Amino acid sequence: MFKYFSKKSAIIIIFATLFLILESFVAIIETDFIRALMYRAVYPDPNNVLVPNIQAPGTPLVQVPIDSVINDSNITSLYNLGPLNLSLLTFVILLFGVLFGGLGVWMTSKAVAMYITEMRRRVYEKIQKFSFEDIDKFSASSLLTRLTTDTELIYTSVSFAAKFMIAGVFSIIFGIIKSAIQYSDWVIIYAIVIPLLIVFIGLIIAFSTPHMRKGQQYIDGINKQVRESILGIRVVKAYNLESKQKSKFEIPNEKLTQSWFKGYSLIGMLFPVLQCVVTGMMIFIYFITWNKYDNMSAAGQLIGFSGILMQVLFGFIIIIVSIAQISRSIPCVKRINEVTKFTPSLTFDNSSTKKITKGVIEFKNVSHSFLKDDTHLIIKNINLKINDKEKIGIIGGTGSGKSTLVNLIGRLFDCSKGQVLIDGIDVKEFSFNEINSNVAIAMQTALLFSGTIKSNIALGLDENLSAEELEKEAIKAAKVAEAWEFISKKPDKLNSIVEQRGKNFSGGQKQRISIARTIAKKSKIIIFDDSTSALDTITEKKVQSNIKKYNDATTIVVAQRISSVEELDKIIVMNNGEIVGFDTHWNLLANNDTYRSIAASQLGTEELNVMLKERGLRQIEKNKQQ
Template sequence: MIKLIGKYLKGAVLFTLIAPLMMILEVSMDLMQPTLMSDIINKGVANGDITYIFDTGKTMLIVALIGVIGGVGCTVFSSLAGTHFGARLRQSMFDHIQEFSFKEIDKLSTSSLITRLTNDVTQLQNMLIMALRMLVRAPMQCIGGVFMAYLLSPKLAVILLIAMPVMFIAVFFVVKKAFPLFSKMQTKIDRVNTVMRENLLGVRVVKAFAGQEHESMRFEKASRDLMDWSMRAGNLTVLLSPIVTFILNLSIVAMFWFGGNMAMRGELEAGTIMALMTYITQVLFSLMMVVMMLMNVSRAKASAERINEVLETRSSITDAAAAKEPNGYDVEFENVSFRYNDTDTGYVLQDISFKAKAGQTVGIIGATGSGKSTLMSLIPRLYDVTKGAIRIGGVDVREIKQETLHRITGMVLQESILFAGTISENLRWADGECDFSVMEQAAKDAQAEEFINGYENKYNAAVEQRARNLSGGQKQRLSIARTFAKRPKILIMDDSTSAVDTATEAKIRKAVVERDKNALTFIIAQRISAIKNADNIIVLDGGRISGIGTHEQLLQNNEIYRAITVSQLGKEAVENVG
């Protein structure tokens, strides 16, 4: 936690220095007040000196105003330091997460990363703001109060020296028990976020299946778990208040008892007793502030550990020390096997070998779960192969810079994800400097131009969050247009026309072939019609290649492909082959 604060407070050093100075000013003024009040009672009231009372009262008022300035200044500058720290830390975490491969994101989980970026950073930020105020105020007021009490009466100051260790011992045991509970609370917040995120993203499914009651029960369980652990932590921390109050009241009783006896013997004045009472209250309440601070620190420490877990996680996919440029855009898979985790016993893909040349169109088909999407995600290194090698232009993809890989490849994913903004901003997402003519041609090739021109603002028409204002087919066409505008040398279309009609699909297929004669295109499809004209078709079955060839060749020698064709196009589609 200390390293995090030291690293990300660099941009707010001035605020961090000024805030404690302002707090020192406030505490200094607060420590002067009881002594001035004592003088009013001992010298002014006791002697009936009205002038002295008014003069000292004016001094107290000035001291109070200076203290207010110090307090407000500390609040302002500590808040500025805290918000700068939070903003820098959050940005650093976000940038670091962008470097993660899918493997790290799968491991940490999306909901947990959201919690760490928001709730955990906020915990640290709040702790820092409180620390800049309390870590100066509490120790200074505590030490200053004991010192001032000692100057007034060394004998009665012993009461404070006894009360303080007793309170620290009680606090130590409470904080020790509470820390693991705060760590558990953060994981329960993760769970609440997961359930809520799933429900909001899948709200249409929930309503379509009348699953509101089921989802409500899931959320209630997650929320109740969080409440239970919060209550456990709260039940421990709530003990601190009565403990502090009990010690404070006991100290006050002792002060009255011994101070009263000393006053009756003429060893102490009444005003001094009042001042000592105020100092005792200040000292013990400053200890209460330390207690509050320790509870905040213990919770922030749990959050800091979760934040450090993110920042210390290194992507399993990194650039080679001596990166190479591909010599062309031919793609070769050589004995490729892949599994998502090293602990998995089974491979998702096994012994995949094939070659695809630039300018070709390669179709990939197979049953659901056969590994089609996983196969294609290995080309741009969204995951790394477990065994074997993938080469582009004769160079292993692990020796090519990721930036280069992502520049030359373009993927149209199964799920069409668009961002809130305008159609133009989404189409230019891969290339912010993309010419309007290129963007317009991409939309035309993706058969999106017609519905775009139907909007009043055309390319400046709004795209709502998660593209709620667009149909499934429109989202797919815009996703395809966005990838076309990137002009990749290796195009991967992952079942990207499933929501469009066959006529539109045929036009998109034609545009794919004609858009760049030197580009290599991979088409993952469920429909035979989408890939039957491909130069080569790969049939996957259970993570293995069942067959490779043209449509006609596979109809003759591959039973799986033949069965798929018959199921979609009928027996007459294969009768005249051969």
Template sequence: MFQLKWLWHNLRGDRARYIFALILSVVGCSLTIINPYIGQRIVDTFITGDDAVHNLTSQRSLLIGLCLGMIGFSLLRTGMAYFTTLLYERASQNMLYRVRIFLYNKIQGQDMHYYDHNRTGDLMTKMTGDLDMVRHTMAWIIKTIVESLTVFIAAVVYFFYIDAELTWWLLILSPPIFIVAFIFARRVRPMYGDLREKLSQLNTITQENIAGNRVVKAFAREEFEVQKFTEKNVNYSTANKAAAMVWLDYFPYLETFAQAFNVILMIVGGMLVMDGRITFGEFSAFSALIWGLSNPMRNIGIIINDIQRFFASLTKIVDVYYAEPRIVNGHNVEVKRRYKGTIQFENVSFKYDNATVLENINFTVKPGETIAIMGATGSGKTTLINLIPRFYDVTKGRVLVDGKDVRELELDELRGNIGVATQDVLLFSDTIDGNIAYGDPDMPEDDVVEFAKLAAADDFIRKMPESYNTIVGERGVGLSGGQKQRIALARAMAVQPPILILDDTTSAVDNETEEHIQKSLRELDFDCTKIIIAQRVSTTAEADRILILDNGRVIEEGTHSELVAKRGYYYEVFKLQNEGIGRQATTHG
């Protein structure tokens, strides 16, 4: 029942169309008894009746009328079937469109926790194959059920009208057919759930391999990836064959029972004709309409097959449909205010899947201040900055922006005041201009160029085939790591945010370019609080303050000179990097 309620809920806007289609299906299939009835009249009156020869001459107009009636009703049923199919398709396609938009918005509205626990390939399968299975159910499966049931009932009613005894003989096959169908449904349902999971795994492997093709080629692991894909493909193929073989196990029984209708009709019906119980015309009506009993019985297996696929797909769709983010964006702010840029961490701790990542973090950043964060890999640097725009929520303590807990701020407004350039640079399949102006699509071209210059990107952009109108490939394919970082930095600065967060965004650029970028960041013509994650002392040295993280704790805090004087972690990094520079200079000298 839940499945039907869900379908009905999502048919809003097309319910009248769909109900009208169902009514037309019932009416059209009910008309199937008309032609057998007309055929019965023709046979009894003009072919096998005692006065058949006389009637052929005296009632020729009736014969012509009956023949034209058969043709007319055939054309009417064909037209109704065509129109009905259009209605089903229109309603199901409209529903598919609405649900896909809803699911996409739902996925867009999820927080980072959701993406961390759901595979991209699985989400893609839900948005494509699973949704199409729902559309197929609305357009064909329900239609087939309604039409098969209507034809079956109409045929049974008409058969009882002609002769009850022969009808009961035919219906004796119904119970064993339903029993076989019930057993088949129970056996095949879990198999389609497993089949759906295997398909999801196959799509995930494909998506990961395509996205990571550079890494695969860099390590010459093509054969390994092909083998891994083949393994998942074999698993999916095996599951698919297993489900198909179950249907083949039961198909002979259903087909035998369906064919048995004709055998019973020939034996019992023939005896009743010889006994004079029914006329030859009535027997011909049974023969003409026997498919009304046998076809629905044949369709039971196909319907059950598709219904089980539908249940497996709908279960996955519902997981997304009713998923609620832990961090909710209400989109309630119409006029967004510009923040001053004060950031405070008060006793902040954060756990991820019960693993402690940050513990008791305390510091304050004043408006316009530049804070650098340094620490070993896995020390919690990226997690710390992810708490500011509320990509995650703290486990304990508070993160405040302009003196207000970020959990009390509207997400649109909060994130609209923060420019972020992440460590993992993602560029969209768009022009370079479009990527830089991503946060403000109406940005003038002169402004785009200006921010590209600040990020030391203008020179290499102008050397590209179509300059700022050059299309960059998926994820920035065709650009070097340093070029992608500079475009991402320009994108972050282009929204002129009061808070700018840079996650190791100069790691792939040379020292000269880095110096230019640092100078640009110091001389921004708008007020901006900057939080910079970096591993180079050359990047952190100019910061107003430097935080050193280790195992989720702040172990050192101060200016460059203060931390060098402490001779702790920062001093060791400073010494190591300066010695490396000294050795390089000696070697080149």
């Protein structure tokens, strides 16, 4: 928990602790000043104090000196300062208490804010290093809860505890010390009550923490359900699923209610128990001192001890409230630590100086299974070489391993067996920046970020470009992606606003902006993973033609439609995780049954036969001319 304190915040919290300790010390001292003021108000004349005659009840009041009433050297010394001096000194002590307390609270707030900032930063940085597999292990909703709700609960708890628990602890310590010095007859009470309270508090924490932990897990479920309902609101409305979604929400919501009810019910028991302890201790003290003392001085001591006792018990109240806060944050800290201590499945050698210079891709005996076994292989024993600047298509049925194959190139995860090489070097030997700077991937689901069209395309541009150069490159990439067609019609063009997740754009427009962003990156290797699926046939043809014409990188196009890849240099045909063909479009039509069956299902058998016949006749004429 303390690892999130930076050097600066640690120094601040040390000074804050010092000021809060001084505040607690001043608070204990204040009890003497207040008692002295009380005596000064009740007995203004030190030589003429009228008190009841305890030894002869019912007799008139007797006159005694103030020393007979006050049997405490500290109180007597303060009393003898005089009313004005005593009042001014008490006011100064109160000011010091306010000053120390104010500085302590301000510095504590500053340190805790820095602490939570560092915690969020580390969690966010660690999430950025997660692979797809790692994110699935935690789930997106859980990571979001840990980064927001959990850290907020920790901030509230740590802030409260740091501000008040220190004051409470030292109020108890100083109170016990003062009681031992001035009221040794009654200090044994602390030895009986305090251990009992500590044991009771420990038991409450032990029993309430599991309920709080389960509560945070149920919050994950609530966030997941709310996120799905909001993102899928169109489907919910279209299929009239409001009642069903509400029922699904109620399950984790009810579990959260029950979990927090049990946890807070246990924590709530601390306060009535403490109140009983306070009342019981006071009654016990008055009972054992009943008729034991026969002078006003002893009665004054009893009042003085009661004041310190209340200060000590007030310290316990503060500690209990702080513990109630901390007990809720303990599961949150554990959940945060699970993220920051987690070792990502992918590690990079960021000290590596190896560079991607050409973009030659090679697969050597590559197999992969997400279940880490040999019985559920997604791709099987792939051996393949793609030369630099080649334009390669990949086609195959759903689940044939197309996306898995290309994701291995960008090292979104590592293959279970074999090697993936770029320029003859294993992808595991490149630094994170090198692999991500030189392998660009446009996904089928185009994700746009809040901002402008320019800011989205600029994600793939060099940060050192001037504003004019950036705009020029963005326009160029947009034209290649056929996105400039609709961007130029907008009033603000590249500066048009993009709402969250690009919801103010159609699916095809989002895909074209995503393609422009990928092209603008100018990587050595560019992968389009079914990224034109939302485009009409004419626009797709234009995009594919532009990519082939203007893009000088090694290019891989994953597609479902043959029309998306037929003009590329070569096409990889996949079936059940294996490469069953790797050739040009026409050669595959002539010689590969899998590719021909895909073409027949998309074009129709008759049209395919006509195409093959025409192609054959043209080839015969070409041979005759040669």
